[in-house]
Each structure stands twice: as C-alpha cells, then as structure tokens.
Amino acid sequence: MNNGHIINIEGLIKRFPVGSGFFTALDGIDLSFGKGEFAGLVGPSGSGKTTLLNIIGSLDSPSEGKATVMGQSVGELSHKKAADLRNHNLGFIFQTYNLLPVYTVFENVEFPLLLLKMDKVKRKKAVMDALDWVGLTDKVKSRPKQLSGGESQRGAIARAMVKRPQIVLADEPTANLDSENSHHILQTMEKLNQDLEATFIFATHDDKVIQYLKRKISLADGKVINDELTPNRT
Amino acid sequence: MIALKLAFRNLIGAGLRTWQNVFVLSLAFVVIIWHRGIIDGWDHQAKRDMIAWDVAGGQYWHEAYDPYDPFTIQDSHSPLPTVWQEMIDQDKITPxxxxxxxxxxxxxxxNVKLSGIDPYQNILKIPTQELEVEGEDIPILLGTRMAKSTQLAKGDLVTIRWRDANGTFDAAEAKIAGIFKTNLPTVDNGQIYVPLERLRQMMQMPNEASIGIKAVNLEEPLPQSGWIFRDQQYLLADINAILEKKRVGGSILYFILMSLSMLAIFDTQVLSIFRRQKEIGTHIALGMTRGQVIQLFTIEGAMHSILAAGVAAIYGIPLLTMQAKNGFAMPASADDYGLAISEKIFPVYSAQLILVTVSLVFITATIVSFLPARKIAKMNPTDAIKGKLQ
Structure with a gap:
C-alpha cells in the first residue's frame, strides 16, 4: 500500500464502447483513500461515480491508468484474484439492496462468511453481531420480501460489514429510502466506520448522504472537479 | 461442499417454485417410464399370447408341412410316432x-383351414373343451373374428365341404359349439377347430396328425423320423423381428418424449437462471468466482432432477406397480380397428428402462443448468448486479 493509502488511483481512464465509438466515463482520475475514511463520490448522473466505484470494487477494470486496491492492481487481476479481493477485503451496499430473495436475513448476512469458510460457531456469532450493529436481531428469520426498505438496507449493511472488510463501497445507498430511514442508515454506517475503522466510499448525489461525508469528491463528466474535506465532520 | 450447501439452501428457500419445477420434472419421469412400460408390456404380451395360443413349448411338424405353402397341407400328415402316445396321454404333446x-x-x-384338435388338451389356451358335445352335426369352434366375418353365432349350422385322403369330396352340417376370443389373429382368422377324432374320420386318416404341439415344460423328446422339431425361437422369429422393428420405432418415440421433457426443463431452467441474473451478479460482488457461480447453479439444476426422481418414486412406484399388476384397460372397440390388442395391457418396467430414463433426465437437467449459468457468469458483473438483460 502506497503512503498508508489502501486505494491509489492514477491516471484512470474508463471508456465504454457506444455504437462505432467510445464514451469516456472516467477521464484521468487521480485519487487516494486512506484507512478509515468516510468519503463520497458526488456528482450528477453520468458523472462517472458508479463506474469509479465498480473499478475500486474490482467489478470492472480500467481502460487506461492504474487502480490499486489493498496493494493489488485491479486491471491486472484474474477473475479468481478479483473474487478473492472482494471476498476478503470489500463490502458492497447497493441502491436496490440486492438481498438474496430465497434466504432469510440471517442466511443473507451469513453468505460472505460461508465463502470465507468460517466455522459454524464463529459464523453464527459474527452474523448476530452484525445484525446487532444494524438493529435487526429480531428479523433473523425474515425473508427480504417481509422487510421494509430501511430494514432491507440495514440487512445489506450487515452483510457488507459482517466479515469486517477494509473497504465498504456504497452505491446510492439511500436512493430508495425516506428521510428518516436514510438518516438512520447513515448514522449506522458512520458508527461502523468509527468502530471498525473501515473505509467507506459512497457514490451519491443525495444531500442527506453528503452532509455525513468527511471527504467530498465531486465528479463531472468523468473528471474530479473538487476534492475537499468537510470541516464540520472531520 | 459450499456449493452443495448453498444449492440446497437455494432450493429449499425457493419453496413453491422449487416444488413446481420438481413436480413437473417428476411427471416427465413417470410419463416417460409409463409410456415405455406400456410399449414393452404390449410387446411382451404379444409373445406371451403367441406361446399360450399357438406355439407352446415348440412344435413338431410333419416333414412336408409348410404353413406358408397351402399346397403342402394335402400331403403333410402321417400316423403319430408310437413314442408320442404316452406323452399324449400325459398331456405333454397334443397332435x-x-x-x-x-x-x-x-x-x-x-375357404377355411380345419384344425382337428383334442377337446381334452390343456397345452394350448384354445377352449377346446367346448367341442365335447354329442350329436349328429360336426361340432366346430371359431374365433370372434372368424365368427364376425362369417356372421355365425353359437348354435348356428353351416355346411362344410372337404376332400378326404382318397380325394373324395364330402360335405356335412357343422354346428357352432363355441366362439372364443383371442388376441392372436393367426389362430382365429380363416380357421375352424374340430374334434381331432372327428376330423380323422372325415379325412379317412386314422391316428394321423400334421403337427404336434409340445407342452412348455416338457423336455425335448428324441427326434422322430419324418417329423421336424421347431423350437420357440424358430416359431417366434417373425414376432421377434416385428418387435425389434417396433423397438426402434418405440425408441424414436421415447426420445421424442424425452426431448420434449428436456425442452421443458431447459425452458424452465433458462428462464429461472436468466431471471436470477441480479442474484448471480450479487454472488460475484460478494466474492464468488465465476466457477463457483456456475458450479452452484449447475448443482442446483442437478438437485432438481434428484428431488424429482425422489418425488416421482413416491407417487410413481405405487401408481406404476398398480398398473403393472392390474393392467391398463384398452377400449373395447380397439379390436375393431384391426389391431391385435388385448383387453388389458400389463406394462413392464425394466431396471434398465428406469436407470436409463433417470440418468438421461439427470444428465440433461445438469447440462441445461450449466449452459445458461455459464453464459450469465460471463456477463459483466456490473450489468448482472443491475439485472440488465444482455
């Protein structure tokens, strides 16, 4: 890891084929994130924030430049290595929660630990701890369709956090939530950021999220136009 | 191991959707096995009927006798070998x-073929005891097809004209003593059964016969000069050849049915897996490799077929066993279409049939789960997560 940073992005360009040409979604991004940050990629739709989040999450790869996550260059990772990186170090929170519909809340949160081959006793304790963090211990046997939007997103946070990842990537986590639930979710994540020292990176254009950020990186047309620490939160 | 656990969890978690798929697949198992069992049972029955009504344990033919050449009938008769008499008395051979x-x-x-047969014989299934009647008229026995084509009924009189051993034409009234029903047209169409001694008198051929029918459980007696022994294999050669051709035709139908079932499974699996691409994308985001995803969904598909085999066994075994025991009733009019069909067909289910069917469904269900899972696992995970169709 470079200079204590767990994420280093240098000259990152991402192009997508569109018709006979290309659309440049990210155009020369240079960024670094340290351990325990609570940062947000902010900008309008099409500014490139989700694309950048996907590259950091090793779900996509750069067209040019370099993105290094936990010392591993995302563009050079094999599918297996990328899966390994996600499995051990990354937690994802999606706009649409993406809870597995046939599993209970407990099973959804347990899922990443099964992939890590954690033994049953430790697994159960870790799942219950994670559900306790988000206040969902009374819903362990519920299925996603029985949960409200706020509960579903809390379940998704518990799933992202249960393996205590170094980095949590949240793509528009409050987009489908009302104001009260949004604040509840954000307070939960803020607390987890402090307690577990995980780096949180959001992709958002929601003002409710922005007011919680300690670092705000503004994107427009695939470029970083502003990168600032938020004084009242730092 | 994880894939097995997750696949099982997916199946149980999917609840009704799983059981719907499993039930449909189990129906495919049962219907395919039942259909093939009926065809095999029909074939077995055809052979059983041939043996019961005509072939028995084999036949001794007079050396001049050729059933496919009517001109040989006139000369194909001679006195019975003396060694047969004891066996005739013991009902081991019937001339x-x-x-x-x-x-x-x-x-x-x-024109008809007259068969003189011992009314007391028990080797063939023909109800010859109905010929045991006293009277001036010659008692004769007909099959239902023959009775229908001649419009004769039990008790009717009909004139018979024949030429005896000396070449003299003679005629007499015959009375229908009985009409029997058989699945075997060859012992019915164009044939009339007469008491053996009566025919010998009519033909001036005392103690003579054209063929001798051997009982099924009788060991082959020593060869007799002037008589050729035709064993079951020889006498069933034609029906075996027909059944072999039917087997090929039946196999085509079997594979058509199997393909239709497979198509249904394929559609279900493809639809199911494509609908679950968001789930697959989430699996990848949570740290599964593509190989693990493919493995998970393939095992899930294969588990469907294992569960289906179990469910099929639960209701299929009693159902098919009951049918094998009680038979499958054919419509009464089936015989009118000219098909030799028994009133009931008893399906035959061989272990090979069941194993092949279960294995084929299992293998195909696995393949049709593997192919779409592989395609989706190759999707860009960012699109799969959003559930974008590609």
Missing part, C-alpha cells in the same frame, strides 16, 4: 391334424 375345407355361411363360399 393337430390340418386340412382344407370350404364352408357356406349364409350361401357364401369361404
């Missing part, structure tokens, strides 16, 4: 004298 004749039902003329 049949064959002659040609003409009958005149309702003023029409019809």
């Amino acid at each position: 049949i004298l064959i002659a040609q004749a003409t009958i005149y039902p309702d003023g029409h003329m019809l």
Whole structure:
C-alpha cells in the first residue's frame, strides 16, 4: 500500500464502447483513500461515480491508468484474484439492496462468511453481531420480501460489514429510502466506520448522504472537479 | 461442499417454485417410464399370447408341412410316432391334424383351414373343451373374428365341404359349439377347430396328425423320423423381428418424449437462471468466482432432477406397480380397428428402462443448468448486479 493509502488511483481512464465509438466515463482520475475514511463520490448522473466505484470494487477494470486496491492492481487481476479481493477485503451496499430473495436475513448476512469458510460457531456469532450493529436481531428469520426498505438496507449493511472488510463501497445507498430511514442508515454506517475503522466510499448525489461525508469528491463528466474535506465532520 | 450447501439452501428457500419445477420434472419421469412400460408390456404380451395360443413349448411338424405353402397341407400328415402316445396321454404333446375345407355361411363360399384338435388338451389356451358335445352335426369352434366375418353365432349350422385322403369330396352340417376370443389373429382368422377324432374320420386318416404341439415344460423328446422339431425361437422369429422393428420405432418415440421433457426443463431452467441474473451478479460482488457461480447453479439444476426422481418414486412406484399388476384397460372397440390388442395391457418396467430414463433426465437437467449459468457468469458483473438483460 502506497503512503498508508489502501486505494491509489492514477491516471484512470474508463471508456465504454457506444455504437462505432467510445464514451469516456472516467477521464484521468487521480485519487487516494486512506484507512478509515468516510468519503463520497458526488456528482450528477453520468458523472462517472458508479463506474469509479465498480473499478475500486474490482467489478470492472480500467481502460487506461492504474487502480490499486489493498496493494493489488485491479486491471491486472484474474477473475479468481478479483473474487478473492472482494471476498476478503470489500463490502458492497447497493441502491436496490440486492438481498438474496430465497434466504432469510440471517442466511443473507451469513453468505460472505460461508465463502470465507468460517466455522459454524464463529459464523453464527459474527452474523448476530452484525445484525446487532444494524438493529435487526429480531428479523433473523425474515425473508427480504417481509422487510421494509430501511430494514432491507440495514440487512445489506450487515452483510457488507459482517466479515469486517477494509473497504465498504456504497452505491446510492439511500436512493430508495425516506428521510428518516436514510438518516438512520447513515448514522449506522458512520458508527461502523468509527468502530471498525473501515473505509467507506459512497457514490451519491443525495444531500442527506453528503452532509455525513468527511471527504467530498465531486465528479463531472468523468473528471474530479473538487476534492475537499468537510470541516464540520472531520 | 459450499456449493452443495448453498444449492440446497437455494432450493429449499425457493419453496413453491422449487416444488413446481420438481413436480413437473417428476411427471416427465413417470410419463416417460409409463409410456415405455406400456410399449414393452404390449410387446411382451404379444409373445406371451403367441406361446399360450399357438406355439407352446415348440412344435413338431410333419416333414412336408409348410404353413406358408397351402399346397403342402394335402400331403403333410402321417400316423403319430408310437413314442408320442404316452406323452399324449400325459398331456405333454397334443397332435393337430390340418386340412382344407370350404364352408357356406349364409350361401357364401369361404375357404377355411380345419384344425382337428383334442377337446381334452390343456397345452394350448384354445377352449377346446367346448367341442365335447354329442350329436349328429360336426361340432366346430371359431374365433370372434372368424365368427364376425362369417356372421355365425353359437348354435348356428353351416355346411362344410372337404376332400378326404382318397380325394373324395364330402360335405356335412357343422354346428357352432363355441366362439372364443383371442388376441392372436393367426389362430382365429380363416380357421375352424374340430374334434381331432372327428376330423380323422372325415379325412379317412386314422391316428394321423400334421403337427404336434409340445407342452412348455416338457423336455425335448428324441427326434422322430419324418417329423421336424421347431423350437420357440424358430416359431417366434417373425414376432421377434416385428418387435425389434417396433423397438426402434418405440425408441424414436421415447426420445421424442424425452426431448420434449428436456425442452421443458431447459425452458424452465433458462428462464429461472436468466431471471436470477441480479442474484448471480450479487454472488460475484460478494466474492464468488465465476466457477463457483456456475458450479452452484449447475448443482442446483442437478438437485432438481434428484428431488424429482425422489418425488416421482413416491407417487410413481405405487401408481406404476398398480398398473403393472392390474393392467391398463384398452377400449373395447380397439379390436375393431384391426389391431391385435388385448383387453388389458400389463406394462413392464425394466431396471434398465428406469436407470436409463433417470440418468438421461439427470444428465440433461445438469447440462441445461450449466449452459445458461455459464453464459450469465460471463456477463459483466456490473450489468448482472443491475439485472440488465444482455
């Protein structure tokens, strides 16, 4: 890891084929994130924030430049290595929660630990701890369709956090939530950021999220136009 | 191990959707096995009927006798070998004298084959005991097809004209002593059964016969000069050849049915897996490799077929066993279409049939789960997560 940073992005360009040409979604991004940050990629739709989040999450790869996550260059990772990186170090929170519909809340949160081959006793304790963090211990046997939007997103946070990842990537986590639930979710994540020292990176254009950020990186047309620490939160 | 656990969890978690798929797949198992069992049972029955009504344990033919050449009938008769007498008395061989004749039902003329048979025989299933009647008229026995074509009923009289051993034409009234029903047209169409001694008298052929029918459980007696032994294999060669051809045709139908089932499974699996691409994308985001995703969904598909085999066994075994025991009733009119169909067909289910069907469904269900899972696992995970169709 470079200079204590767990994420280093240098000259990152991402192009997508569109018709006979290309659309440049990210155009020369240079960024670094340290351990325990609570940062947000902010900008309008099409500014490139989700694309950048996907590259950091090793779900996509750069067209040019370099993105290094936990010392591993995302563009050079094999599918297996990328899966390994996600499995051990990354937690994802999606706009649409993406809870597995046939599993209970407990099973959804347990899922990443099964992939890590954690033994049953430790697994159960870790799942219950994670559900306790988000206040969902009374819903362990519920299925996603029985949960409200706020509960579903809390379940998704518990799933992202249960393996205590170094980095949590949240793509528009409050987009489908009302104001009260949004604040509840954000307070939960803020607390987890402090307690577990995980780096949180959001992709958002929601003002409710922005007011919680300690670092705000503004994107427009695939470029970083502003990168600032938020004084009242730092 | 994880894939197995997750696949099982997916199946149980999917609840009704799983059981719907499993039930449909189990129906495919049962219907395919039942259909093939009926065809095999039909074939077995055809052979059983041939043995019961005609072939028995084999036949001794007079050396001049050729059933496919009517001109040989006139000369294919001779006195019975003396060593047979004891066996005839013990009901181990029954002699049949064959002659040609003409009958005149309702003023029409019809050539028939007269078979003189011992009314007390128990080797063939033909109900010859109905020939045990006293009277001036010659008692004769007909099959239902023959009775229908001649419009004769039990108790009717019909004129028979024949030519005896000396070449003299003679005629007499015959009375229908009985009409029997058989699945085997070859012992019915164009044939009339007469008491053996009566035919011998009519033909002036005392103690003579054209063929000797051997009981099924009798060991083959020593060869007799002037008589050729035709074993079951020889006498069933034609039906075996027909069944072999039917087997090929039946296999085509079997594979058509199997393909239709497979198509249904394929559609279900493809639809199911494509609908779950968001789930697959989430699996990848949570740290599964593509190989693990493919493995998970393939095992899930294979588990469907294992569960389906179990469910099929639960209701299929009692159902198919009951049918094998009680038979499958054919419509009463089936015989009118000219098909030799028994009133009931008893399906036969071989272990090979069940194993092949279960294995084929299992393998195909696995393949049709693997192919779409592989395609989706190759999707860009960012699109799969959003559930974008590609």
